[in-house]
Amino acid sequence: MTFDDLSPDQIRALIEEQAAAYDALRSAGLTLDLTRGKPAPAQLDLSAELLALPGDDFRAADGTDTRNYGGLNGLVELREIFAELLHVPVDQLLAEGNASLELMHDTIVFSMLLGTPDSPRPWAQEDEVVFICPVPGYDRHFALTQKYGIRMVSVEMREDGPDMAAVRELVQDPKVKGMWIVPTYSNPSGAVVSEAVAAELAAMETAAPDFRILWDNAYAVHHLTDERTKSADILGLCAASGHPNRALMYASTSKITFAGAGVAFLASSQENLDWYLANIGKRTIGPDKLNQLRHARYLRDAEGVLALMDKHRQILAPKFDAVLEILESRLGGHDVATWSVPKGGYFINLDVVEGTAARVVQLAKEAGIALTPAGSSFPYGKDPLDRNIRLAPSFPTIEELRAAMEGVATCVLLAAAEKSLG
Template sequence: MTLLDFDSDRLAQFADQVRKDYDELKAKNLKLDLTRGKPSSEQLDFAESLLALPGEGNHTDADGADVRNYGNLKGISDIRTLWAEVIGVDPENLIAGDASSLNIMFDLITWSYMFGNNDSERPWKDLEGDGEKIRWICPVPGYDRHFTITETLGFEMVTVPMLEDGPDVEAIRELVKDPLVKGMWSVPMFGNPTGITYSEEVCRELAAMETAAPDFRIVWDNAYAVHTLTDEFPPIVNVIELAAGAGNPNRFWVMSSTSKITHAGAGVSFFASSKENLDWYLGIAGVRGIGPNKVNQLAHARYFGDAEGVRAVMRKHAGSLAPKFARVIEIMERRLGEYEVARWTEPEGGYFISLDVIDGTASRVVELAKEAGINLTGAGSSFPLKDDPNNRNIRLAPSLPPVEELEVAMDGVATCVLLAAVEKLGA
């Protein structure tokens, strides 16, 4: 029997118990944080040896260049060749940059807005006027930092639902008939926050579909491509190759980085795309700067050694993260499962679990948790403008706290979900 099936007497009795549990929770004076998907100290320690690399006197890349000096916008071949094998692309289609792929995404979109990209007839900003705005497709739930970029530029963000095998392709197909629809966000593997991985069929559809805008771009943020929670590494679809074969060689801007593999803010970012797209990007990037941190790139190449070295590091991460994800799911199943007041994803990779509670109660769950000393990501954060029309989604980030704190936090979150539910039901 679910909570929705309780008669008034049983619901009132249950509500009394939940309120007592919540009072006990508040009395613990907790100070716990589940807001962002940060690596734990244990995970950061995995790359401790990186801090001594490439080492004194070791400053020459595979091509014989001194990495301490200016130049080489594309990044050194040592790390480009290694990472190209990791994500399954041609090294000639890959650029290595500085720490953040988010910075590259911001550049790509703002430069297209200001100048137009290599397939644009004119800058995107020149298409706006009389209430018309550039439109951008946003699968939801999705990555909040993606949405912040297009929100900052004033784009109209159009949502499409995330299905079990990726975003709703038929909905996207209708939207791209509009020439003002210039792009789409995507996290195709172990997505943020759902953990969903796009099927190969969805990838093919996105690569091949006709769009009214010739300069339409899909930001393919493969941030979690190797972030498995098991010993298995799913195959990575080469969408650059698929798009070229479908006659749309410039469609994808593919992103990747080591930010959650080595040290956040001190890693290497990667941008893979067609040669034409890369040439356009480098033409402007060469004005913005003279070259990336090649010393850090060489350090990373030495640290990993090869593609298998990357996978060996990621198995360590899986060993740290998987027990935390399993514990979160166990607690929610034990505390919430029989009442059917919540649903959650059970990802096999990535950094997040997506929790859906009773419609209209997500913001209340977050409020109750905060009052009890548990910080959660704000309700609606996985939607453009932080507007979840159903007020049901909460993103959980299990990575940072130790398991003991995580257990306390998730038991508290479950209590908050139940309290918000009984309040919604009028008990």
């Protein structure tokens, strides 16, 4: 029965019922955290063998002594594995440090200070720089662009990618220099950019000659079902459309092996890679090749990565199932929320009654359940409808997760009932 079917007295009775449930929740003394998409300890344990590698044999396949300086491009044996997984040519893929966020940060900073290969001047010398931000989206993307004074404009992230009518209109402004996008199992909605939308992004005419798509393929192999969704070939599409420098693709092993000790990748045109390498060559003499070597030996090949990700799925999928089960059983009959059912990635996107997301998060916090702040999935942390909440099921145990989600459901119902009575 939806709230529209209830009389004011019935809604008041529901508030009393949920308030009692909430008081019990607060009395339980919970300390549960659903804020960030961190791998659980059991997932990190899957790669324990890495800690014993590379052993006494520290030479790469080409004879490189990985203990020494050099090798800005990264080890070819590791690049070959991930070139196959990311569907890019080996020569267009770099293997670097432990975090793809570092590579994205470098891209932004180098563009601001020096300009891109296609820029008439450094971005910092422009009157204004604007980025398109599909929403809901990744809060760290938005924090990075905000840090460097780039104005953000939101467009809707649909099931097959960003609202292209809005994107096409925005790129007619020469101030619009780029856009963020998580193309496969988008953070937080789980959306997947279709080949058709990717082709349109690659081919569209833009007023800025140095327009860039920052294609953060963080979840390319992070499947939650037997279906292994393939990411669109953005580099090939851009090259075929006459815009070879438009896209820069980022990925990492952060949620494949060790989140704090992985390897990050950058794929793009040769001109973009030459630009990037020339710039990072001033701040480093080379990445951690010992870490790259141990990853190459542990993972072995693309199939080795996929086999490892199947083990991750066995840990993660039941957690996602538990969240979806509780959302459906507690909220499905009340028409107070909708949620994504992702086939991969690390998040579930929850939309509650308009104007209540911040209240839900506050109620949850007071009951000992930490949620990502309402609005985090939008630029400047401001959700204009105050309805979006990102759920991160990966880190808690399934028992903790069930307790947390029962509590979240109570908070959603209580906030919705309060709102309905004004």
